Amino acid sequence: MTTDGQDDIYDVTILGAGPTGLFGVFYAGMREMKTKIIEALPEMGGQLTVLYPEKFIFDVAGFPKVLAKDLVQRLVQQAEQWDPQICLDERVVGLEYVREASEGVPPIIKLTSDKGQTHLTHTLVITAGIGAFSPNKLDRPGVAQYEEKGGVAYFVKKKADFRGKRLLIVGGGDSAVDWGLNLKDWTHDITLIHRRHEFRAHESSVVELRNSPVQIMTPWELLEVHGDGEHVTGATIKNNETEEQRTIPADVVLLNLGFKASLGAIADWGLKSSRRHIFVDGFCQTNLPGVYAAGDVAQPNEGPQMGLIAVGFAQATIAVNVAKSFIDPKSKIFPGHSSEMKI
Ligand SMILES: Cc1cc2nc3c(=O)[nH]c(=O)nc-3n(C[C@H](O)[C@H](O)[C@H](O)COP(=O)(O)OP(=O)(O)OC[C@H]3O[C@@H](n4cnc5c(N)ncnc54)[C@H](O)[C@@H]3O)c2cc1C
Structure with missing residues (x-):
């Protein structure tokens, strides 16, 4: 330089x-x-x-x-x-x-x-x-707060950061599906939620994801990220058809909502x-x-x-x-x- x-x-x-x-x-x-x-x-x-x-x-x-x-x-x-x-x-x-x-x-x-x-x-x-370019952000309670602390992410910088973490992926496009597949060898606890039943990702990747240990939940969306002030501890999600709400444990929430x-x-x-x-x-x-x-x-x-x-x-x-x-x-x-x- x-x-x-x-x-x-x-x-x-x-x-x-x-x-x-x-x-x-x-x-x-x-x-x-x-x-x-x-x-x-x-x-x-x-x-x-x-x-x-x-x-x-x-x-x-x-x-x-x-x-x-x-x-x-x-x-x-x-x-x-x-x-x-x-x-x-x-x-x-x-x-x-x-x-x-x-x-x-x-x-x-x-x-x-x-x-x-x-x-x-x-x-x-x-x-x-x-x-x-900038990622599409989600305006939900807890998201911005824990983005600052690192518990909510829009990008994967290092796969090793996810080792052994309970991971919640939100999204239904190529990025969400690909990261589900790419991170499954780094953590055994991945849940992927998408607000529709249909994915917008490559068909073969969706098939591979469905056959993987990743837990897929559709049509669910993220309502809130919870934590202890420093770390993420879980998230509340909602079923868009039944309106049922659940709080699931998570250490990291990865938002893949497009750019x-x-x-x-x-x-x-x-x-x-x-x-x-x-x-x-x-x-x-x-x-x-x-x-x-x-x-x-x-x-x-x-x-x-x-x-x-x-x-x-x-x-x-x-x-x-x-x-x-x-x-x-x-x-x-x-x-x-x-x-x-x-x-
Ligand atoms: C998930 C994914 C997977 C992909 N896989 C493949 C693949 O397998 N094979 C393949 O061939 N392609 C792949 N692509 C496409 C490939 O990444 C792009 O074709 C490539 O990055 C284009 O390079 P680029 O340098 O033209 O633009 P970019 O990589 O977009 O780089 C442009 C740079 O310009 C900077 N910039 C923009 N505006 C300004 C400004 N005003 N001032 C200063 N800097 C600015 C940006 O910050 C950015 O760093 C993939 C893309 C994605 C999203």
Whole structure:
């Protein structure tokens, strides 16, 4: 990590340190671009770090299977070899052109963040994924109080934290079902409640869950979380058909109720976009000069939008190499082969 003055102008700034942004940093370094990456969260890794660090991924080339958090670690290692400027815990909220692009002269773009920092850059690659995301919260007695104390959680950071705990999972989507399956080897006492009989999760996962030791209760919903002031001791749940209420013992309540995601301030920058995506051409260019988008946030004008890590890697490669050629027209877009470089 390097330090800089706020007035330094970077060749490329990458907005968002998910897998797409991190791989973009690697390529920018390989192209000898002065590179900065800005991430809203205190940690890098995007959805892999926040939503599923302890799940295996099976469709990243070269890895028959890899834990999400391990993939992030390797991406960070690969990106950091070029000593990029890394800014964490800073959400980019503003974009303006300090200098417009003209023949052979790249623009200077000023980014501002929620921390009041400014960042100057010739090009910007937006890899903001699903945007700023936050879990849907549940407004029930005890939930906020014990979220602060750690007994109510919206994410699984470490499976080991659940070892031997009596766990109540609330939710009926992929996350709830997957965590039921993923945590069953760490604790033998898991109850999963969902307010409907039907799950919104992958069918095969639901079948696996039904055949597992996890106790499934439908259609039940959470009414209240109880505790001794420090630790969760149980929860009151209600059957939506019979109105029956029960208080069941629990040490941890895991709420998997989906996520809110939005582009936030990025949507106001004059980019052609839909509610969740920025439109790009085959060069990953947006409608703004020197501004590119890649990964989950990018919607190609032609062809499908595919929210996959592999697709983000390819788009990051294109966006960064096109940006290189944009600021230095003598440089080709094609980077050459890394195997033939001294890295
Ligand atoms: C449960 C689950 C399982 C998955 N499993 C797989 C799988 O097996 N295989 C696969 O290929 N894909 C999988 N995916 C999809 C994969 O995680 C995404 O395709 C991938 O994370 C996209 O990477 P990204 O870098 O484009 O975006 P993200 O990972 O979303 O990262 C974007 C980053 O940008 C940051 N950001 C957003 N706005 C700002 C801002 N204004 N300022 C600064 N930073 C900002 C965010 O905080 C975030 O860290 C899965 C997704 C989920 C939810």
